[in-house]
Amino acid sequence: MTTQTTPRLPFEIWALIAGSFAVAVGYGVVAPVLPQLASSFGVSITAASAIVSAFAAMRLVFAPAAGWFVNKWGERPTYTIGLLIVAASTGACAIAATYGQLLVLRAAGGIGSTMFSIAATGLLIRLAPVKMRGRISSYNAASFLLGGLLGPGARRRRRKLRAAGAVRLLLRHAPCRSRTRRPRSAAQHDAAVQTRPR
Template sequence: MSGFPRAHRHPSSDDPSGRKRPPTDDAGEKQVIPREIKVLIAAAFVIAIGFGLVAPILPAFAQSFDVGVTAASVIVSAFALTRLLFAPAGGWLIERMGERPVYIIGLLIVAVSTAACAFAASYWQLLIFRGLGGIGSTMFTVSAMGLIVRLAPPSIRGRVSGAYATAFLLGNIGGPVLGGLLAGFGLRVPFLVYAVALLIASAVVFFQLKDTSLADRRAARKQAPLAVKVALRDSAYRAALVSSFANGWSSFGIRIALVPLFASAVLGAGPEIAGLSLAFFAAGTALALTFSGRLTDTAGRKPLVITGLIINGAAMVALGFSGNVVIFLAICVVGGIGTGLLNPAQQAAVADVIGHERSGGKVLATFQMSSDLGAIFGPIVAGVIIDRLFVGSYDLAFVATGALALVAAAVWLGARETLVRNRGAGTAGEDTEGTSEQQG
């Protein structure tokens, strides 16, 4: 017996349909990560290497077509916009075809569109090609999330989310550095290398998962899919949507679109420092992920989410006032630590709401869409602040980003804890599927 205290549950947190909770599994530390998830983790590493190649040079590549900060930021937002618009259709495709085929097709779409970016002859061509990549991105992202939610043992959901995020972040550590070096051979070269990396990831998933029954969509039909309107009754899911929006604004919008431009315009640094800034963010996140996944399965989802949001928000504010490259890079590490605390916890909380015996494709798509909305609006709002409202005021753009993270932390203060500890079964984390609660 593990000795974990039991978390008492109020009857109102039971499933609206009145179902009993399923039996729990063994203690999290005794569970083994399934092979299929290990394959997805390996693919995530390859994808991240390629993404990291492109991220630091994308704004500069856009500005090579004689556009301003706002237009360069829109290139980043366009990718998130098409992800957002295609998310409902992506969920429908997953129900029709299954997760694995949609995952592979999505990777191939991003590979082709990324290669096309390398041959873009104008800003508008680059915008279209980058936007098309968002369609494939939402396909493989939601597919991977669905498989991980369904395949991860309930008691190690935090650890699985942490392992998946670690692979992605390790790729992001080396990717930006390599991308900055490749930029010396021309801003188009990293796009071609990224396309090749995506083709490799597609092959890995296809050959390693082609014979597994766990990738079959029929395996998720034990229960009716969880509807978004039911999930929204759960305060934890509502809070996760807010924190996902704030994280998308900061990590996928401002970090990629604004931080490299800030390093160049304010600190006078070159593309190498821009690449290093993203790598330092990733390094901080990877550092936090070495313990945040397991801590999420023991201390709970909520404390980690709130702590991560506060740390990341404070770092975003501090970035705007960093006066030299050394302080700038140090703050990047701190911001990354906040993200590393946040991500496994909020993803595990959403997985708790869905459970492993039913499909949650639309619930996951909505969760992903909230992040994409943040990634869309973050760079645009920052660009308007810098180009129109307060010309050159990068500090105000970073303050707005940090304030949003702190608002999300405040929302989580009123949300429920989804991790349930079972003293009798010796379980550090219990499957809480069907626990959507009605809270005003």
């Protein structure tokens, strides 16, 4: 009786799955606050919601071109460039001076997201064993969806941790302030001793 051994997955596959999870967590942390950031420029609710829609729209429009970049440059360069575009555009959103700049930066993030996601899919198919391609593709999709679910929760948990840390800091120093007394001078000490009942 022969036993079939499951082939060991290469490290590159686990790195791609972890990268998808990390990107999805970051998107889940940033996406809920983008409409509030857009509203700070004095735009309408529809325009503020368009900040989120611009990311998805550019993913849809740029998907065919991203496949062409993968064929021309290869999966690894396209994956790296896409990640760098997403990271740079997301970080630049924090210093956007106008609503137009914020909209352009989110659109650029959608382009980069399309590039690295299509390149990651191509790498997974090429590196995965033939009999495990379906399972590995499901791992990658599940990691991205799980990261998207945990992203907003991680943001709320970070707020709670900050609030709890501030409360602990206040409680730690409040008793110290109440217990500390100003040192008495020698004259005050002698007066207190003389007035003390014997």
